[in-house]
Amino acid sequence: MSRSPRIARTVSALRRELDSLRARKASIALVPTMGALHEGHISLVRLAKRRADKVVVSIFVNPTQFAPTEDFGSYPRTWKDDVAKLTAERVDLIWHPDAKAMYPDGFATRIVPEGAALAGLEDRFRPHFFGGVATVVAKLFTQCRPDVAIFGEKDYQQLRVVTQMARDLDLGVRVVGSRTVRERDGLAMSSRNVYLSADERRAAPTLHRVLKQLATRLRAGDDIKPAVRAGAAEITEAGFALDYLEVRHAETLAPLGPNESGPKRILVAAKIGTTRLIDNVAA
Ligand SMILES: Nc1ncnc2c1ncn2[C@@H]1O[C@H](COP(=O)(O)OP(=O)(O)OP(=O)(O)O)[C@@H](O)[C@H]1O
Numbered sequence: 001m002s003r004s005p006r007i008a009r010t011v012s013a014l015r016r017e018l019d020s021l022r023a024r025k026a027s028i029a030l031v032p033t034m035g036a037l038h039e040g041h042i043s044l045v046r047l048a049k050r051r052a053d054k055v056v057v058s059i060f061v062n063p064t065q066f067a068p069t070e071d072f073g074s075y076p077r078t079w080k081d082d083v084a085k086l087t088a089e090r091v092d093l094i095w096h097p098d099a100k101a102m103y104p105d106g107f108a109t110r111i112v113p114e115g116a117a118l119a120g121l122e123d124r125f126r127p128h129f130f131g132g133v134a135t136v137v138a139k140l141f142t143q144c145r146p147d148v149a150i151f152g153e154k155d156y157q158q159l160r161v162v163t164q165m166a167r168d169l170d171l172g173v174r175v176v177g178s179r180t181v182r183e184r185d186g187l188a189m190s191s192r193n194v195y196l197s198a199d200e201r202r203a204a205p206t207l208h209r210v211l212k213q214l215a216t217r218l219r220a221g222d223d224i225k226p227a228v229r230a231g232a233a234e235i236t237e238a239g240f241a242l243d244y245l246e247v248r249h250a251e252t253l254a255p256l257g258p259n260e261s262g263p264k265r266i267l268v269a270a271k272i273g274t275t276r277l278i279d280n281v282a283a
Pocket residue numbers: 032033034035039040041043044150151152153154155178179180181182188189190191192193
């Protein structure tokens with residue numbers, strides 16, 4: 001049987017645990033999460049293991065990235081299962097602060113990301129989101145001082161924002177993206193999928209199907225505007241309220257210029273019932 005990972009709940013305990021992990025100059029990979037772990041998260045842990053000697057997973061449902069109208073209160077919390085899964089993966093350390101440990105009384109500093117954070121995608125619908133993410137990820141990086149940090153491509157705009165922040169602030173962390181893990185029918189795994197009713201779950205793979213169709217049309221050189229309109233209609237007909245379906249420059253996430261070449265990303269966000277799902281593919 002595997003040994004349970006060490007668990008730190010305060011910054012001072014974290015420092016002690018990291019000092020002991022770093023003995024003998026071991027390199028460290030950090031996998032930031034909000035818990036409710038699924039195979040997508042586990043794939044990040046496995047990549048982390050290949051990239052460093054020791055793996056730290058943070059589990060913190062960060063209140064500052066949720067608007068008051070969003071699902072912070074109901075966000076799934078499955079601590080015992082999470083620990084069992086990380087034990088099976090032989091993770092070294094779990095960083096599990098509470099809100100007071102992360103944001104002590106008097107906390108008054110925020111990171112305000114620009115660039116990809118203002119691309120007009122997630123930021124248009126969750127204006128508070130990237131400020132909250134950038135601030136907590138900057139804290140996670142300075143708390144854990146990892147050599148490498150692994151983020152999922154599922155949250156593609158987040159991956160771009162964090163990569164830019166690490167570079168701009170010289171945080172000394174190599175940010176690595178990891179491919180999206182999907183259910184057999186193409187739905188991107190997400191902690192929020194547990195909110196879906198049976199009917200909504202049946203409709204949910206439409207997002208990935210439309211993304212794949214668009215990637216094929218784009219690669220074939222088709223006129224993409226009518227294809228995007230048709231894709232948007234397909235998503236709406238499946239019962240979603242569409243927030244966006246857009247083709248963007250893969251790195252900056254800027255809108256495409258006429259005849260733009262180079263790597264592109266197709267991104268979608270849509271709500272079905274009360275659940276908001278996001279997804280994206282390369283093109
Ligand atoms: N299906 C997936 N494949 C690969 N990485 C993923 C997948 N889902 C989440 N991740 C990554 O796991 C990390 C932690 O994400 P988080 O804990 O928010 O999980 P989530 O499933 O994205 O939850 P949510 O439903 O809140 O979006 C992020 O870097 C995220 O991109």
